Amino acid sequence: MTMLNNVAVVVCDELSAFELGVLCEAFGTDRAKDGFPRYDFAVCSPGGRPVTTKHGFTVQPSHDLDRVEFADLVAVPAIPWAHVPEEVLAQLRKAHERGARVMSVCSGAFVLGQAGLLDGRACTTHWMYADELQRMFPTARVDPNVLYVEDDGVLTSAGTAAGVDLCLYVVRQEHGSAIANKLARRMVVPPHRDGGQAQFVQTPVPISRSDSLEPLLSWMMEHLDEEHTVEDLARRAHMSPRSFARHFRSETGTTPHRWLIGQRILLAQQLLEEGDEPIEAIAARCGFGSAATLRHHFARWRGTTPQAFRSSFRGRRAA
């Protein structure tokens, strides 16, 4: 995998500004003086012509579609898919064929579908459109229950805000947890949302409410190395275990134990990237009872072993 440094966003008429904005914020803002990577970033349209938005103003892109050929990452925000020009679809196909990654936000998945990039692949979109996406592209494996998913260089994400999560996922892969967490902090979004998490959450971007579980979640993050039972956690939240489980799911989209494991894996990943501690020690610091348990979950959640992850991350940095 080559280091990400060139990003192209493809836009057409009736564009949604927020989805474009998410991509601009993540990849098109120069934060180099604060230690962030800088990308060669371009918004492209057919012929470089202005495109309309759904909000009554127009956008003047900086480039035409030829620019897409230089990108390592090609992103498609939400645009109506009915009349996307064939030349756009062709560029997306070419990009994927030469090994660039192709991502979409929200209904942008339909554009990838029309380009044939979803055939046989796991993908997602906003839950409102999931059925329609599945009908239009029968061989796609649409999962309406995740925030984002990557399959063979094709990345799709659910409604608007999940696009932020997908961008952070890409940054985490490319530059590591430290940068990704810092970017999340800068954008004031939670760094801790895994792709497999449910779309149906009460507060996608958790607002601090007095009865929110957020203080408990923060506390758990600070104490990942300790053991936690749901009975324990429920007591801490002043609830019965049953009610706690229900509130936990409605706020986070997952269950207490799965959330814990997800956070532990995230921490383990960061420690593997940054230090040279033995796996055994990392397992202990993350709250896994043994290195074997860490390996077990790492395989399930990341698809590799901790060792392999560490060396591939090192290799990518050196390159």
Place this chain on the structure above:
DNA sequence: ACCACTCCCCGCCAAT
């Protein structure tokens, strides 16, 4: 790769 043991999770239902 397996096994035994524990704990989690979720549908169900009655109580509030």
Place this chain on the structure above:
DNA sequence: CCATTGGCGGGGAGTG
């Protein structure tokens, strides 16, 4: 009547 709570049981996942 509806919404929320919380206890129960069993299938299943995590753990060592």
